[in-house]
Amino acid sequence: MTKEGRGFLRKTKQREVILSVLRSTDTHPNADWIYEEVKQVLPNVSLGTIYRNLRILVESGEALELCYGSAASRFDGNPQNHYHFVCEKCENVYDLKVPVNDEVARRLSDVTGHLITDHRLEFYGICKDCKVYNDASTRHED
């Protein structure tokens, strides 16, 4: 109910290849890498199509989008690690007042062999305030 929103998806060669490329790797590629891969099968594919389809795949729940690096960053004046809740409706970011669990990181360092120095935990959903409108009636389609 949160992630759908498209009447129906036509099945196209492009979308098919994009999804299969995405499923064939565990390197968490970016759009450009996917573009290069897809081009080997469909030389005429365009970057715009890659982006359009990735968005569709993410929105329809067939892929996850991870965001790193710098783009539309938001900043937090509290340098202590703490967790956040992001409202997908109003886009507000709330600080959560729960203790940070460094235990997990330490344990995972042992299990994985990686040196884990930091972690970030974010929750997503609809915030208290936005929920009110949603509950009142379910006519909100955005």
Place this chain on the structure above:
Amino acid sequence: MTKEGRGFLRKTKQREVILSVLRSTDTHPNADWIYEEVKQVLPNVSLGTIYRNLRILVESGEALELCYGSAASRFDGNPQNHYHFVCEKCENVYDLKVPVNDEVARRLSDVTGHLITDHRLEFYGICKDCKVYNDASTRHED
């Protein structure tokens, strides 16, 4: 040791105001919002200065950077929620094979009053492979 790297920071009015603006709010503002606020105190400040200083503050550990939305996104063909480890050296993203904890989200929903439907947990550090080079000698400065 991970986040430092600058010899010394000169104390400037701009940096001071930026930091105080950042600390005066809990709205997790973006660069542009901070720019507007700082301008009310220093009308001639430039966006470039805001960006430069935010980066410095983040790197020196005085602020956190949160990244949402679309920019340099990476994608994951596995739509099931799972956790990641990001190597800050080689920038590889590894899938972690640990069970997803939906319990926390449920509990937090109760505590906070927000409707939490999703969460994301990411770990950061130096991966197994990069650690080797780091351990061998500490001459790596990038």
Place this chain on the structure above:
DNA sequence: TTACATGCAAACTCTTTGCCACCAG
């Protein structure tokens, strides 16, 4: 005095969009 920092604007990167032809259903 000497680097580091700033202001300004141009350059960049990544992503989105408009337009029209095209094709799956």
Place this chain on the structure above:
DNA sequence: CTGGTGGCAAAGAGTTTGCATGTAA
């Protein structure tokens, strides 16, 4: 047929950077 979709290229948003000037230490 018909509306979703693709290719192409232009536009956008957000961020970085080069350069000359300014300034903290």
